[in-house]
Amino acid sequence: MDFLTQKVAEVLADQVDVADIEIEQAVEHLVESEDFEDNLARRAREAVAQFAVAELGAPAQLRFLDEFEFFDDYLSPAYQVGGFNARGWCAHWWDHPSARFRIRAMWTAYESLARRAPGTVDEEFLRFIGDHHMRVLLGDDSPMVGCQMSHKPSTPLESAPIPAGTETAETHEEVAS
Numbered sequence: 001m002d003f004l005t006q007k008v009a010e011v012l013a014d015q016v017d018v019a020d021i022e023i024e025q026a027v028e029h030l031v032e033s034e035d036f037e038d039n040l041a042r043r044a045r046e047a048v049a050q051f052a053v054a055e056l057g058a059p060a061q062l063r064f065l066d067e068f069e070f071f072d073d074y075l076s077p078a079y080q081v082g083g084f085n086a087r088g089w090c091a092h093w094w095d096h097p098s099a100r101f102r103i104r105a106m107w108t109a110y111e112s113l114a115r116r117a118p119g120t121v122d123e124e125f126l127r128f129i130g131d132h133h134m135r136v137l138l139g140d141d142s143p144m145v146g147c148q149m150s151h152k153p154s155t156p157l158e159s160a161p162i163p164a165g166t167e168t169a170e171t172h173e174e175v176a177s
C-alpha cells in the first residue's frame with residue numbers, strides 16, 4: 001500500500017502547484033478531470049513495470065514489438081508531412097538498410113528512455129533523437145533521396161580494399177583512450 005500511496009503522491013505532485021492553490025481543491029479538480037482514471041492507471045502500470053524491472057529483475061516490457069511496429073504506431077503519426085517536404089523519404093524504407101538501421105536505433109533509444117523517464121519520454125525523444133534522425137531521413141541527405149520517382153535500393157559507401165600493413169591502432173586501449 002505504501003508503494004501505491006507514494007505513486008499517487010507523485011502523480012499529484014506532477015500536476016499540482018502547491019504554491020498557488022489549496023491541495024484539497026486541486027485534488028478535487030484532479031479527480032473530477034475526465035482523464036484522471038486513465039492517467040492514474042497509466043502511471044500505475046508504468047510504476048509497476050519499473051519496479052518489476054529494477055527490484056525484481058523481471059525482463060523489461062517493451063512498448064513496441066520491433067522497429068516496424070515502432071514506425072507504424074509512433075514515428076508515422078509523429079512525423080506527418082505535407083506537400084513536398086519529404087523529398088528524402090521512400091515508402092520502401094525497410095528495404096534501405098541504413099534507413100532501417102536508424103529507425104531501429106530510434107526504437108531502442110525510445111524503449112530505453114521510456115524505462116528511465118516514462119513521464120517525459122515523448123518530449124525528450126522527439127527533441128533529442130527523433131527530430132535529428134527524421135530530418136536526415138526526410139531531407140536531401142537521406143539515403144533514400146534517389147527514390148523520388150520509384151524505389152531504388154541504396155548502395156553502401158565505397159571502400160577500396162585496405163592494403164596489408166596499413167597502420168592500425170595498436171591496442172583496443174588506444175582506440176578507447
Ligand SMILES: [Zn+2]
Pocket residue numbers: 090091092093096144147150151152153
Ligand atoms: Zn526506396
